[in-house]
Amino acid sequence: xxxxxxxxxxxxxxxxxxxxxxxxxxxxxxxxxxxxxxxxxxxxxxxxxxxxxxxxxxxxxxxxxxxxxxxxxxxxxxxxxxxxxxxxxxxxxxxxxxxxxxxxxxxxxxxxxxxxxxxxxxxxxxxxxxxxxxxxxxxxxxxxxxxxxxxxxxxxxxxxxxxxxxxxxxxxxxxxxxxxxxxxxxxxxxxxxxxxxxxxxxxxxxxxxxxxxxxxxxxxxxxxxxxxxxxxxxxxxxxxxxxxxxxxxxxxxxxxxxxxxxxxxxxxxxxxxxxxxxxxxxxxxxxxxxxxxxxxxxxxxxxxxxxxxxxxxxxxxxxxxxxxxxxxxxxxxxxxxxxxxxxxxxxxxxxxxxxxxxxxxxxxxxxxxxxxxxxxxxxxxxxxxxxxxxxxxxxxxxxxxxxxxxxxxxxxxxxxxxxxxxxxxxxxxxxxxxxxxxxxxxxxxxxxxxxxxxxxxxxxxxxxxxxxxxxxxxxxxxxxxxxxxxxxxxxxxxxxxxxxxxxxxxxxxxxxxxxxxxxxxxxxxxxxxxxxxxxxxxxxxxxxxxxxxxxxxxxxxxxxxxxxxxxxxxxxxxxxxxxxxxxxxxxxxxxxxxxxxxxxxxxxxxxxxxxxxxxxxxxxxxxxxxxxxxxxxxxxxxxxxxxxxxxxxxxxxxxxxxxxxxxxxxxxxxxxxxxxxxxxxxxxxxxxxxxxxxxxxxxxxxxxxxxxxxxxxxxxxxxxxxxxxxxxxxxxxxxxxxxxxxxxxxxxxxxxxxxxxxxxxxxxxxxxxxxxxxxxxxxxxxxxxxxx
Numbered sequence: 001x002x003x004x005x006x007x008x009x010x011x012x013x014x015x016x017x018x019x020x021x022x023x024x025x026x027x028x029x030x031x032x033x034x035x036x037x038x039x040x041x042x043x044x045x046x047x048x049x050x051x052x053x054x055x056x057x058x059x060x061x062x063x064x065x066x067x068x069x070x071x072x073x074x075x076x077x078x079x080x081x082x083x084x085x086x087x088x089x090x091x092x093x094x095x096x097x098x099x100x101x102x103x104x105x106x107x108x109x110x111x112x113x114x115x116x117x118x119x120x121x122x123x124x125x126x127x128x129x130x131x132x133x134x135x136x137x138x139x140x141x142x143x144x145x146x147x148x149x150x151x152x153x154x155x156x157x158x159x160x161x162x163x164x165x166x167x168x169x170x171x172x173x174x175x176x177x178x179x180x181x182x183x184x185x186x187x188x189x190x191x192x193x194x195x196x197x198x199x200x201x202x203x204x205x206x207x208x209x210x211x212x213x214x215x216x217x218x219x220x221x222x223x224x225x226x227x228x229x230x231x232x233x234x235x236x237x238x239x240x241x242x243x244x245x246x247x248x249x250x251x252x253x254x255x256x257x258x259x260x261x262x263x264x265x266x267x268x269x270x271x272x273x274x275x276x277x278x279x280x281x282x283x284x285x286x287x288x289x290x291x292x293x294x295x296x297x298x299x300x301x302x303x304x305x306x307x308x309x310x311x312x313x314x315x316x317x318x319x320x321x322x323x324x325x326x327x328x329x330x331x332x333x334x335x336x337x338x339x340x341x342x343x344x345x346x347x348x349x350x351x352x353x354x355x356x357x358x359x360x361x362x363x364x365x366x367x368x369x370x371x372x373x374x375x376x377x378x379x380x381x382x383x384x385x386x387x388x389x390x391x392x393x394x395x396x397x398x399x400x401x402x403x404x405x406x407x408x409x410x411x412x413x414x415x416x417x418x419x420x421x422x423x424x425x426x427x428x429x430x431x432x433x434x435x436x437x438x439x440x441x442x443x444x445x446x447x448x449x450x451x452x453x454x455x456x457x458x459x460x461x462x463x464x465x466x467x468x469x470x471x472x473x474x475x476x477x478x479x480x481x482x483x484x485x486x487x488x489x490x491x492x493x494x495x496x497x498x499x500x501x502x503x504x505x506x507x508x509x510x511x512x513x514x515x516x517x518x519x520x521x522x523x524x525x526x527x528x529x530x531x532x533x534x535x536x537x538x539x540x541x542x543x544x545x546x547x548x549x550x551x552x553x554x555x556x557x558x559x560x561x562x563x564x565x566x567x568x569x570x571x572x573x574x575x576x577x578x579x580x581x582x583x584x585x586x587x588x589x590x591x592x593x594x595x596x597x598x599x600x601x602x603x604x605x606x607x608x609x610x611x612x613x614x615x616x617x618x619x620x621x622x623x624x625x626x627x628x629x630x631x632x633x634x635x636x637x638x639x640x641x642x643x644x645x646x647x648x649x650x651x652x653x654x655x656x657x658x659x660x661x662x663x664x665x666x667x668x669x670x671x672x673x674x675x676x677x678x679x680x681x682x683x684x685x686x687x688x689x690x691x692x693x694x695x696x697x698x699x700x701x702x703x704x705x706x707x708x709x710x711x712x713x714x715x716x717x718x719x720x721x722x723x724x725x726x727x728x729x730x731x732x733x734x735x736x737x738x739x740x741x742x743x744x745x746x747x748x749x750x751x752x753x754x755x756x757x758x759x760x761x762x763x764x765x766x767x768x769x770x771x772x773x774x775x776x777x778x779x780x781x782x783x784x785x786x787x788x
Contacts, residue, residue: 602683
C-alpha cells in the first residue's frame, strides 16, 4: 500500500512538472511562478534533449535494418553505412556533452547545444527525404546563433521547435522507402476496410439476383412514379400471378397464348415480352450458383491478386504463381545460415547436379532428389529449403535458362484432407516442374505400413517413383521432407531413390551463437563493442536459431516502439522472457520472499566460491514458467511432463556448461555440485532458523525446491557406485554402498554448513540484495562477495 501511495505521488509530481514545462515563460513571470519553476524547466528541457538524441539514434538503427531488409534501395550502400557510423559518433558526442553539463545547463553552451541538435535533426531529415542520394557529414557549430540574452523563454521556444523537428523526422523515417503508389494503395485499402467495398462486390451476384427477382415479382403500378425503377421494371418484365392489371392490358391473342401456359409468367414468353429479363436472371443465377463449385479455383486467383496488391502497398511478399512461390532473395550464401557449413555444402552439391544433370548421369554419379532434413524444431530446415530454391534460380539464370524453380510448401493437413491424394499432388508438382515440393513435419503423416493399411505410404512411394530419372534441368522436381522425429517414419521411405539422402541439423553451439548475435546486431547498426556478446552466447545455451531470432526481433521491436537505442539491457530483458521464462509479476508474501532469497543466496555463494565447470550466469527468486516439452499424450511420463509444465517454479540459477556436446563430470565436479545443492537449505537454516518446504498437493501449481538434498545424494551415489547400475548390484552390496553414500553426504553437509557460517555476513548481504532486486547477474554477485 505504501508503494502504491508513493507511486501515485510520483505520477502527480511528474504530471505537474510536465504541465509547468509547457506553461509560457511570460505567464510564469507575470504570476510569480518563475522562481518556483525555473529548476523544473531546466530539468524538463534536459530530459527532452537527451530523449531527442536517443530517438535519433534509434532512427539510424531502424534505417540500417530497413536497408538490410532490402526495403530501401540505396545507390551507394558502403557510403550509406559509413554515413550511419559517423553520425552515431555524433550522437555519442551529444550524449557526452549533455551529460557533462548536467543540471548546469542554463548557460550559453546549453543554447548552443540545443541549436546544434536542431540542426542535426534537420540534417538527418534532409538526408532521409533525399533517400540518401547526397550524403554529407554534420559538424558542430559553437555559435550557431547570436543572441545577446538567453533566458528560459528562448530555451523553451527552441525546445518546442526541436520537438516538432523530431516528430517530422519520425514521420519521414516511418514512411521511408514508400513510393507514391504504395501510399495510394494503402489509402485505398483503408477505404475498402471502412466501407467493405470488396465484400459488397463479392456478394454482388446474390444482391443483384435478389433485387431483380423482387422487381420482377412486384406489380408494375408501384413503379409508375419512380422514373429509374420504372425503366428497369419495363426492361425486366412482370409476372402474371402478381400483376393482374398487366395481364388485362394484353390483347386477345396474347391472352390465348398465356392461357395454354398458365404456370408461366409473362417474361417467360419470348413472343410476348422482351426476353432480356430471362437472360439477366440466367446470368446472375449462374454466377451465384457457380460461386461455391468454383471456390477452389477462385481462391488461387484471389491469392495471386492479393499478393500483387500487397506488393503495390510496399509489403514484402514472395512472387506467387499457380505452381508455387518464386524465391529470389534468399540463397545458401545468406548470412543467417550460420554454423551450417556441411549442410550447405550438401545442398550445393544438389544444385550442381540439378542444373547440369547430364554431366553427372554420364559418369553414373547422379544424386537422389529426395532429401530428408532432420533436426530439432526451428534450427534452419525450412529456411535452408527456401535458400536452396533461391540458389537454384540463381544458377538457372546464370546458365541462361528462362525457367525458374517454384517452391511449393505442403503441411500434413493439406495432404490428409486432399481429395486427390498425395500421388496426385506429386504428379501435379511434376507437371509444374521445375519445382521444389517441401513437406514440413512429414512425420505427422500416416506413412507407416501399419497405419490405414499403408495406403498413403503406397501412394507416396508410387508418386516418388521416377523423380530421379529426369535429366533436363528445366523439368526437374526435388522433394524435401523435414522432421524432428525421424523414428516415426517407415524404413521404406528412407531407402535410396526415395529419402536416401539425409541431412542433419542441430542447435547452435557457443561459437555459432556468438557469431549469430554479432552479425544480427551489426545489421541493426549496434556498436557490438558495447555489448557483452560472450555473455549472450552463454546465456542462450540450448536455444535454437529460432529462439535467437525471437530474442533479436523482440529487442528490435521494443527499440522501434519506444524509439530507443538497442543496448545490453534490452537484449537481457528478452533473454529473461524467452530463455529463462521469468514471470513479470511477483506475488509472494514477505516471509516467502525471505526464504527464496536465503535459499538462492546459498546456492549462488557456493557457485562463486567453488567455481565448478558450470559457470553461473544469473540467479533469481522470481517465478519461472515451466518449459513446454514435446511429447505424446499417450505416454504417462509425457503426461506428467505436460502437467509439470503448467506449474510455476520460484527461484533458480542459470548456468553455462563449457561441455556442450558431452557433459563430463569428474569426482571433484560432482562433489562441488552436491555442495551447491545442499547450500540452499543450509543457508535458510543459518539466516532464518529452518528451511521452507512446500507440500506437493495434487492441484498445487507452485513448487519450491524440495528435492535439492535428493539431487545432492544422487551426485554422491554416482561417485560411490562408480558407474555401476544399481539394479544389477546384489542387495547386500547395494545397502553397504548406500550407507557409505549417506555418510559422505552428512560429512559434506557439515563441511558446507561450516563454510556458510564462516561467511554469514556475506550470505546475509547477498540474500538482502536478492530480496531487493529479485534478480542478480554473476558480475553483481562477485561484486557483493568481493572475489575475482
